[in-house]
Amino acid sequence: MKNNLLLLFAILSLFSACIGDDFIDDEIDERLVVNNIIDSLQVGSTFLFETTFFNNVGQIEQRTINWMSTNEDVLSINENGLATALAAGNTSLIANTVLDDNSTLEVDFPLVVTEEEVVIEEPEFEERSGVIQTTTFYTLEGDFVLREETDQLVLEIAENYQASSSLPGLYIYLTNNPNTTNGALEIGRVNIFSGAHSYIIPDVDINAYSHILYFCKPFNVKVGDGEIQ
Amino acid sequence: MSHNKYLISFIFVFLFSSKIFAGGGWPQPKGHGYFKLFQWWVVADQHFTDNGKIDPNVTNGIFNTGIYGEYGFTKRITGIAYVPFYSRAYFNNLVSGTTGELIDPGEAINSFGDSKIGIKYGLTLNKPIALSATLRFGLPLGNAAGGTGGRLQTGDGEFNQLLQIDAGAGYKLGKLNAYANIYAGFNNRTNGFSDEFHYGFETGTNLFKNKLTAIVRLYGIKSLKNGTLSGEVNSTSIFANNSEHLTFSPELAFNVNKKWGFSATYATALYGRIIFANPSYSVGVFVNI
The missing domain is CATH 2.60.40.1080 (Immunoglobulin-like)
Known part of the structure; x- marks a missing residue:
């Protein structure tokens, strides 16, 4: 009887723990x-x-x-x-x-x-900016500037930045779809939860992405974003 | 038989016929035991945030199949073991709702689960108020960082020691004999995890000539938040650091005979922080020896 019970529980466990599909609404305007x-x-x-x-x-x-x-x-x-x-x-x-x-x-x-001569110059180092906003109940806010330097970008997060330190595994990305990390560039794990700090992003064009994205990897869910203006 | 002695007798009969988790203030009599083969599971697509609100997450599941046992070594000392010998954790595929493209493939791990062993000591015997002290060790036998990026857990990876005091008493619920138990405990955790205050209340009664046992529980954990920040570890689900909850949990146990029975338990969090927000379930087959 004990063997039968063990078998029953093992089967129940295997059948009820199958990996399913979760669909996310990732449609944005072209x-x-x-x-x-x-x-x-x-x-x-x-x-x-x-x-x-x-x-x-x-x-x-x-x-x-x-x-x-x-x-x-x-x-x-x-x-x-x-x-x-x-x-x-x-x-x-x-x-x-x-x-x-x-x-x-x-x-x-x-x-x-x-009729006058027009010199088309290489654009100087550009600078774009935006505001980080939470899309969940976790605290996430602050301003940012994305600045171009030689062969790299610098993402400067402003002094007014605040983020919850409670999320396990919060990461920051550059993306063209703020609803998903699919096709996004992972900048790194967030280890600073308040105040000014910066990230170096090598070999990326400043106009290549439209948003920064905060994403919790373990929960696999978006936490917030900021449009790069 | 005085009223108090009658209630005390009822408690023992009650505990023998449909044992509850850890037995409250009553240790097992010498040479007697209670063993349950159980499956416990939670499937969660939402969680409590750090401010108690509910946010969605990709669907995660944890299934523990294991054995819970108590055995009376002496009339005061009872050994306790909780051993989930098969633990499965998984999360779902994340799929684009626009294109159907698989964005993040789901994963699963199977392993031994975090286990608990302990000793309960009966501070009072045959008294109207049954007092006991329990020392329980949490053994990190599960997988604390499974799957890609360590996103799946069947354990928290830390050894902890819980010291708990239980107080139980019998009472009358109309014509029914009933019991109630309260407990409070301190859980000393290691490896950067915050210590915890555990507390709980439960009451139960037998119905239909002891064929059915009904129990309701209210229990919780309060984190002292003296460990590592939750954001500095990868643990989620029920293994996150600094998590808290207050849970309401009814249980029904059907006693087939004096020795065998089966039970079903439902648990839902009334309040939580950094923990899954969906109900958990448990079913089991138990035997009294």
Whole structure:
């Protein structure tokens, strides 16, 4: 009888402890980003615009981008984003792509074509910033600045930062989808729970991610985020 | 037989026929024992935060299959053992609700679980108030860092020593004989875990000519928060550091005969901090010898 009971309990345990699926709502709005916007171009010169499309879960996806100039007498642009400045004047450039639901996602920006020489400089070190906010009942708040340095980014968390020290295994990420760590860049484990501190992030473009994300690994749940403005 | 002696006799009959965890203030009589083969489990998709609110988490489960036993070495000294010989912990796959992509695969570990052994000493015998002192050792026989990144536990990885005082008494519940027990204890924990104050109350009675035993318990743990920060360890579920709870737990035991029976227990936390917020369940088959 004892053997039968042991078998019964072992079977019950095995059958009732199967790994199932938990689904998370990770859908976000698609984004189309022109990576190298300029505001002026000299007559007779060309410039290749580059784009990145982020799909509805924040992943980079190759898409057909349609380019259009609102004043083709001033500037023409082909399907690859190669613009040719034809005559002095003002125009706007529009980049769009058709989404899965047949709606159109569009980005536009103005551009001046001039007879004067235009020097397109390498952008100086950029700086972006944002506010950390909790998305749970755990304390998490503060300001941050994401600063570009040679070959690295510095994420500076401000003096007003506060985070609960109770979460087991709190980690910080850079991500294009604040609802998931899927495709996110793990910066490291959070060991400081109040006050100013910083993280060094090597070999990452400052515009590569849209959010910072705080995530509890053991509970596998998002704790908070901050949009990088 | 005086009223008090009648109640004392009832308590012994009661404890023999449908034993409760650790026996309250009453030690086992010499040469007698109680053994239960049990399965205890909790499946949790939410937890209490550090401020007592409830937040979601990926579904975790812990299943302990084991033996609980008490045996009276003398009329005052009872040995106690809680041995989950098969413990399984798991967490679910995390799947994108948008694309169906597997984001984080679930994992499971199986191992021996954290066990407890102890000695209960009867401070009073055959008195209206039964007092006992228990020294119990928590043995870290489980896995404190299983799975990828040590995210799964079947134990906390620390050796602890609990000193507990129980006081029990019989009373009348209408026409029914009933008992009540309260306890308080101090759990000295090691390896960076905070010490704890344990407390609890339970009352029970036999129904239907002793065929059914009904028990309700209210018990809790208060952390002294004198150890490592919870954020500096990976433990979750029921093994997190600085966790606290106040739990309400009814139990029904069906006594097949004077020797054998089976029981079912439900437990739900009324209050908690850094601990799963879903109910736990336990079923078992027990035997009195």
